[in-house]
Amino acid sequence: MQFSDLYQDISTDAWQKATQIKLLICDIDGVFSDGRIYLGNNGEELKAFNTKDGFGIKALVNCGIEVAVITGRHSQIVQQRMTSLNVTHIYQGQENKLVAYEALKTQLNLKDADIAYIGDDGPDLPVMEQVGFAVAVNDAHPLIKRIAHYTTLMPGGFGAVRELTDLLMLSQNHPLATTGSST
Secondary structure, eight states: OOHHHHSOOOOHHHHHHHHTOSEEEEOSTTTTSOSOOEEOTTSOEEOOOOHHHHHHHHHHHHTTOEEEEEOSSOOHHHHHHHHHTTOOEEEOSOSSHHHHHHHHHHHTTOOGGGEEEEEOSGGGHHHHTTSSEEEEOTTSOHHHHHHOSEEOSSOTTTTHHHHHHHHHHHHTTOOOOOSSOOO
């Protein structure tokens, strides 16, 4: 099965970069979610997550590719969701995402070329300029799309993460998962 049969054409350069990835780092708001934050009358915060993205993350972890999130906000919802997806590297409240990025790179003994990052807006730019494979969601800010090696067909919160996990699995000759749970 070819990636372009499922989503869209991809450049040879982007495909080659995907084959090298050992760690996927994701932003949350605008990537795992559609970027909207729902606030209740009693101060509770709600976010919607796509189960397809969750399924893709679990499948990627099962293939041996590490997954991390780096987000500028802090939310118990994010902690809960990422833990349920077996994501162990969760960095919240990171105004300067490069600090968390460098810590992860050192902790996992990786090079920039081993790391992919998917983002959607300005705070993601410094990390995206460092990584080996920078990915923008379809509805990302134009500055982010400009520096991305690949822009997803799907928008943030609506399967963009799943598209990227499928790309990473196919480029590294892992079968796409068809069974399991996204929680």
